[in-house]
Amino acid sequence: MAAADPSRPRFSLLDIVNQCDSFPYASDPKLNQLSFLAFVVDDIPIGRIHTSLVPHLVAFNQQSRPVFHITETTVSFMPWLSDYDSRSEAIAQMLDQWRNDLDNFACLSGWRNELYGVYTHIQDPATTKGGAALAIERSACGLFGVHAYGVHLNGFVRTGPKSGDVQMWIARRSLTKPTYPGMLDNMVAGGMGFGHSPKYTVLKECMEEATIPAHIAANAISVGTISYTKLSKDDKQTQPETQIVYDLELPKDLVPAPCDTEVEDFRLWSMDQILDAIHLGEFKPNCACVCLHFMVRHAVLTPENEPDYLDIVQRLHRRIEYPAPKKWPTFKEEY
Known part of the structure; x- marks a missing residue:
């Protein structure tokens, strides 16, 4: 060297x-200065969404069937989006629009065309896939604060x-x-x-x-x-x-x-x-x-x-508060 x-x-x-x-712990005063909403599926927190993203969610909601239910503290899916396929498709459609607006969504410039599973405690195969409530483009995970x-x-x-x-x-x-x-x-x-x-x-x-x-x-x-x-x-x-x-x-x-x-x-x-x-x-x-x-x-x-x-x-071992898979899905593996 x-x-x-x-x-x-x-x-x-x-x-x-x-x-x-680098995310502050409960004892850090900086935590109170941050402005995030809980991203929730079936009443289970699965991520964090910054309040600056809310106007973009509201804009995407301006369609015949709104996608998100937004309160002062949470963002969740509307009841008609009740399974893995519908949630994943709704997020994919929104991100496909956002990736054309890199001024507001710079992270999507690194689009990977690779999906990450977002897991939940609910294991019902009628509403989840491999234990995941939805899947999301890898480069967008930070926007939703998912694990x-x-x-x-x-x-x-x-x-x-x-x-x-x-x-x-x-x-x-x-x-x-x-x-x-x-x-x-x-x-x-x-x-x-x-x-x-x-x-x-x-x-x-x-x-x-x-x-x-x-x-x-x-x-x-x-x-x-x-x-x-x-x-x-x-x-x-x-x-x-x-x-x-x-x-x-x-x-x-x-x-x-x-x-x-x-x-x-x-x-x-x-x-x-x-x-x-x-x-x-x-x-x-x-x-x-x-x-x-x-x-x-x-x-x-x-x-x-x-x-x-x-x-x-x-x-080196922070406790992550969101659900984790109990068993890793392997449906894409080829040996």
Whole structure:
């Protein structure tokens, strides 16, 4: 690595966690300054909608059959939208209009043409699909504050007998990605499209992003999750997310290689190199948190060497208050 530039700002590890988990907690006075309505399905909160979005919902309601019931505190669907198909179609029609108005909906410039499931406690197959009350375009999730899911994979190589004797493969994100272009990332990561399970997503992303064949990727081990809620810089969007984390020990002679346009390159780094890049803010924040999760588990970060150890460990696992799937739907999987 090049010599460190002393003029560059350095962040504490807790600063990085705060960048990722930025929505205020109940004890934070800032919470009272925010202006969100609960997004509700069947009386169950499933997200948050900023009040600035309400005029756009009202405008969309100006049709023969209004879609949304809006009160001072909630946004819900009108009673005639009572199942997965009708709710998903109504949202899709509205977003198809909004994507032509990027001045008001800049996030839709990163349109993925990929659906995320929005889950509910109700499991009635007559009104839900795979446990989801509706599905929504990935790039629009922040507009509705719904719980999104992804997988992150730590690809690592052992260098010695101790738990912390490891190096990790790090990816640099493509310069053309709509979010965090050029920043550092975990070896493999991806959002979970509706109808894909976590392990299937790992296998798919390993081949697509790093050219790692399925028979090797299948050795990935589930090692827990990180969870957080992001607040946008303008305080108008929230994004609760859970990342399901996997570790994959790789043979020393296997070198990941970009297969699609998601990744610029890979580099095999020591824990010290990764920590330095995290302190310099070079990682996409949630990817930095996945690295910290790895370092805690491998005793690279300990209560003795990290003053914010307790805060970091606790903050990597925010409780998300919205329903989660009991079983992952797999109707899109092809083996």
